[in-house]
Amino acid sequence: MRNILLIQFRKNKLIANQEKKCLLKILKKKGVNLTSENLFLEKAEILSKYLTRVDGIIIGGSGEFSFSKKNNYLDLFKKIKESAPFIKKAIKKDIPILGICLGHQYLSYIFGSKVTSEEKQKEFGTFNVHLTPVGKKDPIFYSIVDNFLAQQGHEDCVKSLPKNAILLAKSDNCKIEGFKIKNKNVYGVQFHPELEKKDSKARLKMAGIKEGIEFKESPLAKKVIINFLKLKQKKTLHHEESCAMRHRRSDSNAQPLVLETNALPIELRRLP
Template identity: 30%
Template sequence: MKNVVILSNGPGLTEIVNKYGHSSDWIPGIINNKDINFTIKKVYEDDFDININADAYILTGSKYSIYDDIDWIYKLKNFTKKLIENQRYVLGICFGHQVLAHCLGAKVKKNKLGWELGSYKINLTEKGLKNKLFEGFSYQEIVYESHQDTVLELPDNIDILADSSKSNQSFSYNEKVFGVQFHPEFSKEVTRMLMDLRIAKGISVDSNDLLDSPKSHSVLKNFLNIAGVN
C-alpha cells in the first residue's frame, strides 16, 4: 500500500463544498486507485502531525495568500522546505504551487494583469513537452484557473514547464518537486459555479465562456506515476 498525503490549505467556499464536497476529497476520486492510502491533513486547522516519509505529497489551493500573516502558513512553508530538503515527491496546486516556488526562492505577488478565472490556454515549453508530468499533453491545452497571485522570478535551477498569456503555469525542481498554477482537480461544473460566485462579488473575467478541459485531471495521475505510486 502506497501512502499519499494531501495538505488541505483551506475550508473551501461554502456554496461549492455544500454541493460538490471539499476539493481535497476530489483528488482520491480522480485517481481511483484502491492500492493508495490517501491521508488528508487540514493544515489550515494547524494539523501538522504529518508523516515525513510518505510516498508523495499534494499541496492544495487556498483562498489565502502565501504572504498572509497567519501562523499555519508560516508552519506550512517550514514543513514544505523540509519536504524539499528530504527530496520527497511534492505537487503544489495553485496556492500550493506558490508555496513551493516561494520555498525555492521565487517571488509571489498579485498579478498586475489581474485574475485568471475560468478556462485558459496554457503553452508547454520544450521542457514541459518532455516532462512526464504532462505526458499525453499537446503543446497547447485548456485548463481551469482561479487565482490572483502569481509566481515571478524563478531561480535558474528550476525548469519552467508551462505558461499562459498572464502567468507562469508550471515548473519542476530536481524531478521531484512540481508546481501547477491551474487546478487539475477542478471539473467544468465546479469551475462554472466558482466563476459565477466570484463574478457576483465583482471579480472580472477575461471570458465568461467556459471550455472543456479534457486532459487536466491526468496531471494528478502523471505526478503519482512519477512518484512510483500510481
C-alpha cells in the same frame, strides 16, 4: 504511489471538502489513498508523522488567502513558516511533491521567489496552457498535447522562477504556469488539474461569486495528477543511511538544497 497526503490551507469547509473529493475521484481510479490535513484546522506539527507514511504530497489551493492582500497575508505566512520545515524534510527524502495554485505559489515562495498580484496575469475561467520545449519532455506532462485547456482561478502569480527551477508551462496571461525544481520531483502548477468544468462552476457558488465567468471542458489537465502518481522516490531511507558517507563524498561539490527563510516577512521571522 499508494498513499498521498493533501495539505490544505482553507477555512471554507465546503470548498475544502470539494477539493478533496475532486482529487479522490481521480486517485480512486488508480487505487491510491488520500489523506488530508487542513492547516487552518490542525497544527502543522501533525504533518511530521507522514514522512514515513506517504509516497507523495499535494499542496492544494486556497482562494481565501493572498500573498498580496494585507488583510489576510499574515495568517497565510504564519502557516507557511510552520509547515515549511516539513516540506523541506520531505524534499530531502525525495518524496514527490505537487503544488496546485496556492501550492504552486507556496513552493516558489519557500525557494526564494516572489509572489505578487498583477492585473494582467490574473485568470478566472478556462485558459489555454502552453508547454515549453522542456515541459513537452517532462514526465508530469506525459501524453498531454503542447497546448491544452485548464481551469484557473487566481489573482496572485509567481513573479520569477525560483532558484534551481525549470519553466515547464505558461499561458497567454500568466508567464509561469508550471515549473520543476531541478533534479527533484518537486512541481508547481498554477492551474487546477483536479477540476473539471462542473467543478469550477460549483466552486464559484460555494465561494459566493456570481455567475459570469466562462468555463469550458478541460479533459487533458487531470493527466497531470495521473502522471504525478507515477513518480517515485529516488532513494529509500535505508539506502540513504547505508550510503550516507559515499553520497557525501560524491556530492561534495553539489549545491545544497536551500529554502529561503529570509523571504518571509520580518514579522514572522520574529515568531518563536
